[in-house]
Amino acid sequence: MNSQLQFLIELQKLDRRIFQILDVQQKAPELLKAAESPYQEILTHLQSLKNTGESLVKQQRSSERELATQEDLLHKVRSRLSELKTNKEYQAHLYEIEQARKKKDSIEESVLEVMERVEENNKAVKELEGQASEAQEVFDAEKVRLESQSAELVNELTDLERQQNIVADTVGEPLLARYNRLKTMRKGFAVAEVQDGACGGCRLQLPPQLVAEVRRGDELMDCSYCHRILFMAHHLEVETLD
Numbered sequence: 718m719n720s721q722l723q724f725l726i727e728l729q730k731l732d733r734r735i736f737q738i739l740d741v742q743q744k745a746p747e748l749l750k751a752a753e754s755p756y757q758e759i760l761t762h763l764q765s766l767k768n769t770g771e772s773l774v775k776q777q778r779s780s781e782r783e784l785a786t787q788e789d790l791l792h793k794v795r796s797r798l799s800e801l802k803t804n805k806e807y808q809a810h811l812y813e814i815e816q817a818r819k820k821k822d823s824i825e826e827s828v829l830e831v832m833e834r835v836e837e838n839n840k841a842v843k844e845l846e847g848q849a850s851e852a853q854e855v856f857d858a859e860k861v862r863l864e865s866q867s868a869e870l871v872n873e874l875t876d877l878e879r880q881q882n883i884v885a886d887t888v889g890e891p892l893l894a895r896y897n898r899l900k901t902m903r904k905g906f907a908v909a910e911v912q913d914g915a916c917g918g919c920r921l922q923l924p925p926q927l928v929a930e931v932r933r934g935d936e937l938m939d940c941s942y943c944h945r946i947l948f949m950a951h952h953l954e955v956e957t958l959d
């Protein structure tokens with residue numbers, strides 16, 4: 718059979734794998750970003766919980782200051798008891814104490830409430846921190862995997878390009894130009910296998926005479942419709958390279 722055909726089949730195999738690798742390499746940053754996104758989402762949520770926590774603590778401090786002021790006031794009101802002379806004054810005083818005490822109780826209640834919210838928030842932060850470190854571990858492992866895969870692909874690509882140059886040199890200029898032109902026009906496939914009498918590239922039925930010539934493999938034959946260079950499965954079984 719035509720050894721040029723064998724080289725073209727091999728060249729297309731190399732080209733396809735190179736194309737695949739370049740595609741994977743192009744998508745790599747996207748994959749890395751996608752792998753990182755669950756971790757980043759948790760970090761964003763965590764930051765917002767921490768911000769809430771800070772504002773709750775501020776709220777707690779301010780309520781505590783308010784409570785201290787109110788306790789002072791209540792103490793002062795109570796200490797005026799000895800200055801009272803009439804029963805009316807005494808009644809008014811009791812009322813004043815009652816009002817001050819009620820206000821103190823209500824502030825105390827809001828201090829407790831905010832303390833409870835601080836505690837709940839702290840618990841949620843702790844829980845999320847645990848989730849964040851788990852997500853980071855998952856991401857780190859995936860990053861290592863992607864990086865080692867990428868390093869392997871770089872090696873494979875170097876090797877493929879070396880083989881591609883050797884085969885391209887063997888094919889020779891006019892045929893290589895024809896191959897490259899077809900490759901560009903036909904979405905990366907310049908060579909097509911004949912399957913059940915049809916071109917594997919454009920799927921159209923080929924004239925039986927043409928199929929017979931392709932089977933013989935003496936000359937390079939191309940598809941009558943898409944002009945891809947045709948081969949048959951049995952051409953693949955003969956290893957003429959190396």
Ligand SMILES: [Zn+2]
Nearest residue numbers: 916919940943
């Ligand atoms: Zn065709």
